[in-house]
Amino acid sequence: MAMADRFRAAVERRDLSALEALFTGDVRLHSPVTFTPFDGRDAVLGLFGVLLRVFEDFRYVGSLEGVAETGADGAEAPSAVLLFRAGAGGRQIHGMDLLQFDEAGLIKEITVMVRPRSAVQALGEAVLAGLVADGLVPAPADH
Secondary structure, X not given: OHHHHHHHHHHHHOOHHHHHOXXXXXXXXXXXXXXXXXXXXXHHHHHHHHHHHHXXXXXXXXXXXXXXXXXXXXOEEEEEEEEEEEXXXXXXXXXXXXXXEOOOOOEEEEEEEEXXXXXXXXXXXXXXXXXXXXXXXXXXXXX
């Protein structure tokens, strides 16, 4: 699946402009640290800008290809899973990116899964700080 290889290469190069060309305009990303997905190319690229800064020693370690049901419409779509290892906030992360493609081969949906829970928490804190710093979300209110 050439698009999965292009995605992997763009992430490994930390190349946001290359990623932009791979996404549909209405791409949706399901994050392990937020309930609400990131919708649209601008939102997903903003998140990737933060992720590429937050992840330490990020590397893909494997891939799988097939067909899977999408979360958006329940239709089956060509899909690829890229397995990765990284660090964030002093925690080692094991994760996977599920990429799902439209008829033209562009990425229409991404689901990111991360373990263990302590890594999800550390990643969530680091990503939120990056999103706030980039002006993509408001700072949380102190209680």
